[in-house]
Amino acid sequence: MIITNVNLVLENEVVKGSLEMREGKIVSMSDSPSQIPGAYDGEGGDLMPGFIELHTDNLEKYFTPRPKVDWPPFSAMSAHDTQLIGSGITTVLDAVALGDFREEKRQANLDLFINTVVESQKRGLTRAEHRLHLRCEVPHETTVGMFERFIDLPEVQLVSLMDHAPGQRQFVNVEKYRTYYQGKYNMSDSEMAAFEKMQIELSQRWSKQNRDEICRQCREHNTPMASHDDATTEHVLESKALGMAIAEFPTSVEAARKSHELGLKVLMGAPNVVRGGSHSGNVAAHELAAQGVLDILSSDYYPMSLLEAIYTLAADERNALTLPQAVKLATKNPAQALNLNDRGIIDEGKRADLVLARQVDGHPLVARVWRQGKKVF
Template structure:
């Protein structure tokens, strides 16, 4: 790729805004970012626009709705993932971790579907997907089948983030059992008897799954794959995450637990829809409260991509933090949590030239004028 420049934009750099700046790009990376100087190379005029680092989304599973929008309804995977990719780019997400649930369930969240998505994203998808696409496996403890395959994926570098999940309800907890059953009903056309049998079988695999989980933790560390905990809702769970050297705490239940997670060195990750909707859909702490308490590091799309673009503007509107700091929650900080901060998440020399040009004074994705990934314009909207 030839050298070119973006000139005249107000550029958000790691140290703050550079007004009327020039970003020089070569071979898909930023070479320099400085005051506008009309370089003698091909130049794209961007005066009056804001230049933001592309969004790094390390936990998003809205692609499931493109694959299976209704229980028992499934579309061709290639079509679904390519549709999803367009939605990512339209929301300003330039690096995306496909957060694939590796569950004991059949169908959408099965190992077979996980394998199909991984094979497409990491192979043929490279020819058609615009976002830098990576794999985040959300492994359910009760899924003990084909354990060696999961180990092989870790060893082969197919997985860039592994989270440790156990969504099975505790024994005797009717509330969590009913919530889990309702979640399963949204994905499956199964009778109540079939669902109960599925859960009982999974409960019988829990202890074996725990042993496998500890082996996966060791394997992930051996191959420098970041680990995430999920839904830590007790001090004991946070202590276990600390023992496992988990680096990302996904959706801790309370401000106190989030603070304890940060104390042992984990980055606290929460969902942008929580902020946009005004609270957690399961009744846990809100992003607004967590941000005010200073116990949040990263935001993710969770289940709604456009929320991730709007969230930093919302934090700024609420007076919790300025936009230049809030934007790091969707770019620099998740990149650091995932161990890719040397290439992603910042408008800085040496980083991949993944960035957005947007109209000012519009806090929604409709503000996006164009999206660049690795120095290539992959979408233009205005």
């Protein structure tokens, strides 16, 4: 299979030329168009490595498309997978929440969710490669037990630890916490006050011991870990001491800088880039890009945002990111964070996971996607 007349987005440059892949791998590249009949004409589009998504809960939308509506699991998985591959995502860690007692449906669907991801992958029913990310809500008595049920699954590639109690991390600003949860769950002021009190008590009772125990077991299993919503230098120092590899969604410039300095890869949401800021009122991703401390992008709740964020950052004069540097945020850097050394860049011998993108009237679109050399979109 030869793809010609494309802009090859390599690690450090963009080269107009062609690429050959065979038996699922990239075998050669050229800075000139191919003359071989039958070569696929990319029509001047940008050919990038397939995107690697570390944190998305997009599958949940298909499992429960409306409140009190359950959807057949393999149908839900197929729809989710189709949306991801159509967004250029060829490797994905589907995030599943453990200990999140606020969402009863999440807990009811837990085993079904994980089994669907595992079985779909084993049977070859997906076009993207799906793995698992365990999101551990630490201020709850059930969290460690749930974690221990799943940590031995080979599909588990990342574990993150979070505390969404008021006054903690993402919600240091308690008023924003109240606005978010009172609106989400339609609670009265008295109900919200009781809810808030319970969250604080649970956090004080369980967070530290659960965080320490889960991290201990992850280190034993050699499973990469991510902190979540670190807000201060103290949070970051704790994350580093516990062995975290990734800092997910730091809420301040201070925390992002310190994470980057200590070698934690700073992950921010691509929707934050596209929308121009955080919906929670925390630090904007473009600020971190401008300061050189943004390492990874995640589509989070909107798969197509990865592609849009890449082009947005590359065109943003407030930072100095070239297109290859912006592409690394969704390819090489997340691959390195998970030790996936067979993918993430366009180079000879690497997996032929590729995305062909074009801009139409300034709007980026996915034209074609290949995974291991096979066209999947």
